[in-house]
Amino acid sequence: MDVVSPELNSLLPDEIMDTEAIEDIPHSQSDGTTVQSEPDEDTSVPMETDTPVASESGFSTTKTTDSVTGTSITTSGLQKLSAPFTISAANHQIILNKVASSQATEAAKSAGSPQVIKQEGQKLLVTAIGKSGQPIVLQLPHTGSKAGVAQTSGDTKSQTPQFKVVTIGGRSELKPVVGSSTNQVTTLQAQQLKTVQNIKPVQSVTVGGVSGSQFKTIIPLATQPNVQQIQVPGSRFHYVRLVTATTASSTGQPSGPSTSSIPTAKPMVVSTGAVRMSVPIVPAQTMKQVAPKPLTSTAQVVTATQTQQRLIMPATPLPQIQPNFTNLPPGTVLAPAPGAGNVGYAVVPAQYVTQLQQPPFVTLASSSGFQASAGIQTQARLPLNGLSTAETTSRPRKPCNCTKSQCLKLYCDCFANGEFCNNCNCNNCFNNLEHETERLKAIKTCLDRNPEAFKPKIGKGKEGESDRRHSKGCNCKRSGCLKNYCECYEAKIMCSSICKCIGCKNFEESPERKTLMHLADAAEVRVQQQTAAKTKLSSQISDLLMRTTPVISSGGGRLPYTFVTKEVLEATCECLLEQAKRAEQTHQPQAEAERMILEEFGHCLMRIISSAGKAKVDCASINC
DNA sequence: GAGTTTGAAACT
DNA sequence: CAGTTTCAAACTC
Incomplete structure (x- = not known):
């Protein structure tokens, strides 16, 4: 071998x-040029x-x-x-x-x-x-x-x-x-x-x-x-x-x-x-x-x-x-x-x-x-970056909309997360296989600028601190760290001591944050309820459609609906035709004729329903 | 959908 | 490292 x-x-x-990955290994390299150790080990931020x-x-x-x-x-x-x-x-x-x-x-x-x-x-x-x-x-x-x-x-x-x-x-x-x-x-x-x-x-x-x-x-x-x-x-x-x-x-x-x-x-x-x-x-x-x-x-x-x-x-x-x-x-x-x-x-x-x-x-x-x-x-x-709970779900990443960066800078979320652009709305995109050279060069540039550029920003903080924190901290000035502009808020984590934000409201006791959280929770509940309602309604509709489908063959289907057989339909049509003839013979105006026909149709339906219901009861009585 | 705001990234 | 510019997402209307 x-x-x-x-x-x-x-x-x-x-x-x-x-x-x-091997930070625990005693680094044999003394120059450190080839060893990229985890930053601030004592405050290591093991990325998610x-x-x-x-x-x-x-x-x-x-x-x-x-x-x-x-x-x-x-x-x-x-x-x-x-x-x-x-x-x-x-x-x-x-x-x-x-x-x-x-x-x-x-x-x-x-x-x-x-x-x-x-x-x-x-x-x-x-x-x-x-x-x-x-x-x-x-x-x-x-x-x-x-x-x-x-x-x-x-x-x-x-x-x-x-x-x-x-x-x-x-x-x-x-x-x-x-x-x-x-x-x-x-x-x-x-x-x-x-x-x-x-x-x-x-x-x-x-x-x-x-x-x-x-x-x-x-x-x-x-x-x-x-x-x-x-x-x-x-x-x-x-x-x-x-x-x-x-x-x-x-x-x-x-x-x-x-x-x-x-x-x-x-x-x-x-x-x-x-x-x-x-x-x-x-x-x-x-x-x-x-x-x-x-x-x-x-x-x-x-x-x-x-x-x-x-x-x-x-x-x-x-x-x-x-x-x-x-x-x-x-x-x-x-x-x-x-x-x-x-x-x-x-x-x-x-x-x-x-x-x-x-x-x-x-x-x-x-x-x-x-x-x-x-x-x-x-x-x-x-x-990829664990920035938010939402992002850790299985949904695909949102398509980027880059126009000037060629998707080769960290502005581009796709690039920043180590992904190719695909199904994005970007213009002049170089973040693809066709521009591999440029892409690789861009990656190198980013890493030269910041060796941790492609590392997750959210990781664990010190012991005793929140499980998750932003590795660099945010720098918000106007959003109060309560909008998605703030990377901490976006990641659904609290701002920490390393943040440089001004007017931060994204801390544990913040009433504004609590309010937002409550609103968000309420919204989520509503969404869930709506989803459940839709699901239930859809199920009911589906069931109704199935039930209303006449079952022609005998022996199967739900009893009340098995009555809508071909014979019943023919009989109903005959009744309607008879009613039409009667209206014609009595020289009824068209409107009256239509009313008579509809009325007869209603009677037919009532008889069908009545028969079906009766049959259902009878069937139930004999443990059908 | 267009325009504005925002803050990270990039640049100087 | 700080200030400025660029950029794209978030947000508002």
Whole structure:
């Protein structure tokens, strides 16, 4: 198993590594240039996590207990993935194997409807780095097209696993992966391992493909407890690091003496040849803390208590990770190394990914931008900054209306939240795949100006303070902090000592605030009542429509309405015609004739109703 | 829907 | 860091 050196990881930029995720780790870097520590630790403002993605993005996940042995997951509109991966609950290893071998193929078949992606010889490990230095290693080793390594489609049986592992938030001391050939684990590695006893939901996503190639990613979901997540706190961006391996050849999956990988797990075939990117879906829910567990598997997988996740999307098969990644912002596309072929890495905020993974999607080939570019973006669905309770609901983000910022400045909510613009009303928008270069540059500019620019503004305050507070505080002057102009008020939190507002009325005892709250509550109650009333009315109408539909067939339907049979209708019509004839014979004026007919119709209806009611009573008397 | 107000972001 | 300008959302009419 080939492993990316820890040194290389240490070269990754903060934005990539999201070093906040490992703030508890003794920073080995003395210069601090590559370590972005959480600001004011004593007053740390751990930013809120984003709301879960999975539940909002239409993913359906098949869950298993204890460990995942291959989950067929379908994203709405996306290609269904069937089971071809293995998750080791013991070591949190998620392995996506190509379904190259006959065994794997059989396993995939046994899973139901396995979908084999072309591009064989690739193995994908999805892990991530966690807090306290324990890396959740997101590994995307795959067999590539490394020179000198024969890699042909369908010729993978003889291949041995080749892994290229990069740890998120890795540190130089990390030795994230142990070669499968050796099955050796250092003590440190063992210490770094944590386990999730029950890794249940796992989500795999396929986003388009290029030239027949497809990329799949499996990520753990946080929709349930005991779920491993790849989260990196301190940033609103959610990342999953996917790193392609340099070498080809890969057979089997790493297995250790006591690995909990399910033997029957089906490997996932991950295409690599023309792969442009992989779009994992990373839930933004709070990560569950997992207990360390000695390493028992060859592949190192660690979970962490992180709240944010990041993604590195492999653009193309990468011979080796490019060094000199320092200080690249989220979204940076790492250019191919000289002689490395058409490869690159893209660090993309998960929000983008979230959008990307949503249907409809197109193949990456349709993207004109960098490798990081993915398919069509759809409406962002993630509440990203936790600014308000309302925003943490599942409703899509409001479309922006930017006109001058090109949606590449923090004025733009979409951009500020790490999302592509989609279905927005903006003009001259550059916050899309077609302007990836500009967008990345803008991201970098923002981060240069404020490294925390993309972090949630609302987080926890000091102990004893409110659970949530604005990281910077507001600066309101005229709104009294009781309008949505105020970011604190908008987030439904009280202003704090760090606010610089004037005439603030957004504090606990504020009568104005209480009044507003009461009004808001009352309004909410009214809305709920109205909604309930509408629902009830709609139900009643629906029921009435159903009931008034004549039931011709005997034996079914509600008795009173079964009387409106064809015969009854014919008889009624005859009565009406007879009444019309009578009016005509007596030379009644038209108005009088109409009155007579209507009167007769009324009589008919009364007789029908009377008969129906009587029949109902009779039926009830005999327990009909 | 147009115009105004507001405060964060960007700029100097 | 402070003051000013720009910007887009919130708000009002």
